[in-house]
Amino acid sequence: MDIQSIKNRFGIIGNSPALNHALNTAVQVANTDLSVLIVGESGVGKEVFSNIIHALSSRKHNHFIAVNCGAIPEGTIDSELFGHEKGSFTGAVDSRKGYFETVSGGTIFLDEIGEMPLGTQARLLRVLETGEFIRVGSSKVQKTDVRVITATNRDLLENTHEGKFRQDLYYRLSTVPIRVPALRDRKEDIPLLFRKFAADFSEKYKTTSVQLETTAMQTLVNYPWRGNVRELKNIAEQISVLSPEKTITPEILAHFLPNTDSGTSRSLTVLPSSHSASGGSADFATERDILYKLFFDLKKDMNDLKQMIYDVAQHQGYTPEEPSGNTTIMPVYNQDHDTHLITTPYSNNTPILLESKNDHEHAEETLSLADREKEFISKALKKHKSRRRDAANELGISERTLYRKIKEYDIKE
Numbered sequence: 001m002d003i004q005s006i007k008n009r010f011g012i013i014g015n016s017p018a019l020n021h022a023l024n025t026a027v028q029v030a031n032t033d034l035s036v037l038i039v040g041e042s043g044v045g046k047e048v049f050s051n052i053i054h055a056l057s058s059r060k061h062n063h064f065i066a067v068n069c070g071a072i073p074e075g076t077i078d079s080e081l082f083g084h085e086k087g088s089f090t091g092a093v094d095s096r097k098g099y100f101e102t103v104s105g106g107t108i109f110l111d112e113i114g115e116m117p118l119g120t121q122a123r124l125l126r127v128l129e130t131g132e133f134i135r136v137g138s139s140k141v142q143k144t145d146v147r148v149i150t151a152t153n154r155d156l157l158e159n160t161h162e163g164k165f166r167q168d169l170y171y172r173l174s175t176v177p178i179r180v181p182a183l184r185d186r187k188e189d190i191p192l193l194f195r196k197f198a199a200d201f202s203e204k205y206k207t208t209s210v211q212l213e214t215t216a217m218q219t220l221v222n223y224p225w226r227g228n229v230r231e232l233k234n235i236a237e238q239i240s241v242l243s244p245e246k247t248i249t250p251e252i253l254a255h256f257l258p259n260t261d262s263g264t265s266r267s268l269t270v271l272p273s274s275h276s277a278s279g280g281s282a283d284f285a286t287e288r289d290i291l292y293k294l295f296f297d298l299k300k301d302m303n304d305l306k307q308m309i310y311d312v313a314q315h316q317g318y319t320p321e322e323p324s325g326n327t328t329i330m331p332v333y334n335q336d337h338d339t340h341l342i343t344t345p346y347s348n349n350t351p352i353l354l355e356s357k358n359d360h361e362h363a364e365e366t367l368s369l370a371d372r373e374k375e376f377i378s379k380a381l382k383k384h385k386s387r388r389r390d391a392a393n394e395l396g397i398s399e400r401t402l403y404r405k406i407k408e409y410d411i412k413e
Helices: 003-010 017-030 046-055 077-082 118-130 156-161 167-173 187-205 214-222 228-242 250-254 280-286 288-315 369-383 388-395 399-409
Strands: 036-039 064-068 107-111 132-134 141-143 147-152 176-179 330-334 339-343 352-356
Touching: 003 017, 003 046, 017 046, 017 176, 036 046, 046 064, 046 107, 046 147, 077 118, 118 132, 118 147, 118 167, 156 167, 187 214, 187 228, 214 250, 369 388, 369 399, 388 399
Parallel strands: 036 147, 036 176, 064 107, 107 147
Antiparallel strands: 132 141, 330 339, 339 352
């Protein structure tokens, strides 16, 4: 099967040399039982390559299962992969088969393999070397015949030097490495991808497909795309739904790209967030998209607040200057009159009545980054009916990061 046929079959768009090389490698290795390690940033489409390898292999008529190691809590991952016996731990009311048992004869895709605990790594190494495993709570050795494909967005070799990943397992998994290029490394494919996504969303939402002006398309091509194809798809959907104009100029596009302003790239300082020991820089990178959204909304909220203060000052008889980006807002609470007052350059530093404490207590909105992040996550979970994978994809973060944030903010699903 030629490369173009594979692209058509699996919905892959692009003609960059790096992408074609990755596809060629996948095709060549598909009909073997060699272990394959797919390497690439979050959002590049690593799972598609695992589907290609399975579909072109002799195991194509048997089971295929994709497991996100980062989304399974450390205490249950052994049970999920290898099964357990009744009574082996609290809550184990029945015996259960693991994935390696149920998928015997087929293919298992272990995504985010770098998140796998060291103890589980030792069990996986035994499966790869001997085809044997033991259920949790059992002493009986069982056999399985499973082809293992793994993927990571981390530098596993570096992790082996830091003691975070077993060196023997790394070399066993990376018999054939496939590197999927980041979107910024295949810029020639960006216009093709955007037009495809725009056409798909036009059909989905029954609207006219958006078109980018030449200069706007160049802005899109030069954008860094830290979220890769997933981020591009999200931007295309936002533009298709929210833009009143169907011909997109650089100025319109700037409203949808978090770190651009009027078509001109500007720097954005990303605040560090707390990470678990296993999260590190990988979690930080996957959270950038949601942080960009938070900052973009915060800027809009602050501009709206400044405009509101300006209008209040005018209404109360002051002659304010036009709102500017450098306005200092100082809230003051007047206990005697139970009111909120503010002083700004608009009122020559004379306090203005902003709102009644009692009448508007529930209308106050916090500008905390954590609250904003919690709000985004809650809305995404509600929209996708608590399907974490779909919510994580929409937010542009990994399922592991989403799981950690749900626990951190105690979000009720």
